[in-house]
Amino acid sequence: MSQTSTITVSSAARPYTTAEQAAEAHDRLVKTFASGKTKSLRWRKWQLKQFWWMVTDNEDAICRALAADLGRPDMETLVVECTVMKQLILDQIEHLEEWAADDPIPEADFIFRTIGKARIRKEPRGVALVLGAWNTPVLVTFAPAVAAVAAGCCVLMKPSELPVASQNLMADLVKSYLDPEAIQLVTGGAAETSELLELKFDHIFHTGSVKVGKIVLTAAAKHMAPVVLELGGQGPAIVTGSVDPNIAAKRIAWAKYMNAGQICTCVNHVFVDPSIHDQFVERLVYWTAKFAGEGDLQVSNIINKANYNRLSGLLANTKGKVHQSHKSNEATNTFAPAVVSDVKPQDALLNDEIFGPICPVIKATYREAVEDINSRPNPLAAYIFSNDRSEINYILDNTLSGGVTVNDLMMHGILPGTPFGGVGESGMGAYHGKYGFLAFTHLRAVVEIPFWLDSLMAWRYPPYDIKNKSNVAVKNKLGFRRGETMEDQVIGRGRFPSWTTVGVAVAVAGTLGAQWSRGGLGPLDGVISSLQSAVRGAVKV
Template identity: 65%
Template structure:
């Protein structure tokens, strides 16, 4: 890899940022990015950007994080290419107007009620350093699919990836609608002073609070993809070898620098020693003594932070044998860890695995004493134990008897809750994050006579048209236990729909069908008859 890519480059100037910001708003105003053709073309260009530059991307990830080529291809590139194909395949479906199926005959059939998916506008995507391509470009894919213009801000900590991305985005994607800017905390702070229509941030909870505060000044909506101290809970009924194997894999992948990684492990006291024995085995097995298969800590500051936490721990430390290198921290397991240990004072974000003796119920209690984590991992063969953890915890997601896997469930949302994040993305959920759902209704002008009762001067006789009846059948005096839980009344509404449609048809053909006693010269009209069934149509 060239020195130009791996060495720090001058950050984007404030003047350039202002120029790009203005340019993108002008582009969005033209409607250019709303075109499905434009969206699909940009997604295809990103595909070729990844395919053409696979070697350069894997080299950049190796330079920044010491990432093995296999890990780079399977984590960053595979996920991005899969995302591009999914969005290309569904963009027309997701962007199409959606009829409101529950709108009824009046608003649905006659008023053509529908939801239009409109791009929010000019959006800012701030990426993370731990998966610099995946976590920066994934939300960009969603924003492009939604029809937005995008300012892309990769992390300055992954220097080689940032510099390469700046070159590639400028060469492959539409510069009138997509611009990449670089900068550190000072430059990012200035960037956040500008008004955007949406901000998507991936990073730490601490920085997210600054992003959210800056966004609030402009009432800008945000998606915040954060992290937290996500536990693995290993019960006495778990497959201990499999649990240890999968936890070691997740904990030391990317040197533990993953927002979804296992932060610490709760293990039932009855199986603690057996589990730790297998965890030691897999920790050494996966490291293999080869530092080329292990990622490094991103920079000296984080390396020293992790080393300091290890020095302060009162637990028993086991480290795998790995060849030393710059910012290389050996995979580490720490046992006899107390709840107030230094290793549990913050999200570790490194290859250190504290193990705490605790029953699954105690583990739930300890987990609930802190902020909601991004993920919880449950290892057990007992359905009652699994259900207990699920029912008594809150987290962004859960994987049972494995790790990380819920991140990649097709068609499912991914995101945190509370301190671990807000909002969702992946697939259609990412598209919707950058989309405004605009309700559209076209009321026929001839309907005005049928709805004249809504205008002043008001006549209380017309209140009959607005009576809301308890058609669900619940009654005064029933107890909470008396309630019917489950089942469906959809057949009732389907039947009413048929009756209403039939009644309207009869009324339009025969104005006096509802009141046969009325003579033709009595002034009765379809409008008067329809008023009687208006509540059914409306509600």
């Protein structure tokens, strides 16, 4: 049961955390981690539950903060920030003991696996820095921190300074709900972040632009710190001629409406097959206008004047045809959603990630779309609208992106149990669920060799005797032959069966086969023949 929070929401500017205060917070976390406190599963569960109550008790405050910062509708904030956040927290609590437990190493041989107790320990990396972004500030600041706490790390969070009300609220929430010895939040702009990056962290998690991501990566390299970079990119959608253009247009218009297109996984531009292009554009214009409101413009604001002016410049410089049902409001940074048709791949709209409610449409077949996609950096997300499996497979086989949703938008990013992350210039590493836990975890191999085994391993000591080479020989247990060609390779039989499985199958087939040879098994005759054939084929690679 939630309780009414007494925390207030304010957009009033506050002094940033000083370099001295940040260094003190960092030192405190280093000492706490060294004490071993955060390795306790009890401590981790306690703090994860505190995150839950922190979000649950303050959903109204979070909505008000995002309304102040971005003019965002409460329903969007509840879905984007609170619902996803709470699901991620529950996932970590539910699976914590399972994910934190040692993993056996089944590939190890009998001696190492049983006598040597070969296993993989899950060790927290240490003190983690989480750098949040402004577009979904609560989610992208708290979600990585939740994963870090689950892994047993201490965490220093630095949210974006642009959404002031959200920054202030998060600072107050962390102080009120979380353990200050192990979890801290500091504030600041570019200068303060640069100073923060001079400190030694054991892991850095950054959500933001490619430009800042490169700065973070350079800073992390000085301390050999691993990083997860959640960046962005020009996420394309491909609409083939096999789909209903109306439903495809409706879903794409919705994605561009959400948070005014200021979402890292939002579709950037759309390729549409010539056979349905005109109908698609007409429906996209219709749904874009409908979602923007019947009367006054109803859409989230652009984060600041600089980004508002950037989007205005893009529309002014495009060679395409602009469709815009409402007028933008410069005073409130409210940008009217726009569809731009007749766009060529060289258009200024496609030079960089748009990150706003402008949707360029390019007439192209799905094969032409693939060529264009591969000429640009790998995006964080790609979208396919098709009812033809061959089209879907072709696009998947010939492109690379962080994730893919087919016949909808952004769903792969909220699917439980899946990794969320980029590739190439759209980022590195992944999180959400177990992947978040592992991002902040060092996988430490452990094996214990008893002293009494020394007599069996005496051959390893100098002076070496080549007569002992049989002890290190590796046999071709898979049975493949010299001279095989690529065409000889067998694909589609699944994983190679264990010899135990093969042995059981041989025994069963042999027993039933003997009975069959003495008089048959009636209706089972065909089954036995198939089983014996399967056993013979099971050992072929």
